[in-house]
Every structure is written in C-alpha cells, then in structure tokens.
Amino acid sequence: MTADDTFGRLDDEDYPAYTMGRAAEMLGTTQGFLRALGEARLITPLRSPGGHRRYSRYQLRIAARARELVDRGTPIEAACRIVILEDQLEEAQRLNAEYRRAAEAGHPTAE
Template identity: 65%
Template sequence: MGRAAEMLDVTPAFLRSLDNARLFVPQRSSGGHRRYSRYQLRLAQRARDLVDEGTALEAACRIIVLEDQLAEAQRINARLMRDRDSQNPPPPPG
C-alpha cells in the first residue's frame, strides 16, 4: 500500500478510504498487505483528481462507478451495432 500511495502522491489512509467506500477491493498478499491492480490505481488517481477539485469522496466514488458503467455500456452498444451491421449488409446500389 505504501508504494501505491507514493506513486499516486496520496496517503495510505486515502487508499483505505477508497477500499472502505467500496470503489474497489484490492487483493491481499499472504501477509495481509493490500495489492492494487493497474486498473485500481487508475481509479484511485481519478478519485484523487475529483477530490482535489472539491468533490466529496463518496460522490467521487459514485461518479467513477457511473463513468465506468457508461463506458462499458458504450462498448457493448458499439459491439452490438457492429454485429448487426455485419449480419445485415446494405442492399446493393441500383
């Protein structure tokens, strides 16, 4: 956790608060130390940015979850559109 906090220029308490807010749940080493994925570090950085802009931590976490859900919905929609287009090619001109 100390290395992750150092990389993000936050305190370990800030990272624990993200865990408590359930923004993400880090893996645990056999010794019980928190292990963060790159994705989780990106989420933590986004949370820090929002908090630095004056957003409350709980609101920042909710914003991040909603942004993530929107991005996933957009990926699914794009894939469905591609699939639909490949199954129904446009009629030939003429």
C-alpha cells in the same frame, strides 16, 4: 512459477503488483486515502499471504480518477459514485458498439 510467468503477469492490468505504500506514492496521496476508497467500495485490494493490501494498475487508474475529483473539491463518497457511474457508462458504450458492429455485419445479437 517461472520467471516468465511472473514477468508476464506484470502486463496484466488486474495483477495486484503494487503495495499500499507504493500505490500511494505513485498516486501522490496517502495510504489513508486508499483505505477510504476501500471503505467506500470503489476499489477492493487483494491481500498478500501476509495480509497486506496489493493494488493492480486498473485499481490505480480508478483511484487516480477519484483523487482528481477529490482534489477539485468533490466529497470522497460522491467522487466514488461518479467514478463507478463513469465506469458503467464506458462499459455500456463498449457493448453498444459491439452490438452495432454485429448488426452492421448481419449477425444476430443476443437479446
């Protein structure tokens, strides 16, 4: 792998660039909180060859949203469910917008 390949990956939202310690520091939370999100199956960190958890920017955004809800008093299990539902809603809205654009352009959509 070249240096260009490595640096190119840093722009990838899904590239697991952050260690657990760094991720917790960036979020202003504890490593235990990140473990709890993993146990609740909100985020599943990838593992380094040495077995250490690694997080992507996308996962950090999800974790930050969960932390925001927990900080407001929402139980962690409920916060995780809310974040999952928000993510599903956003994806459904994106797909609906694509279907609308295709229909307006006169293209048939998949059924």
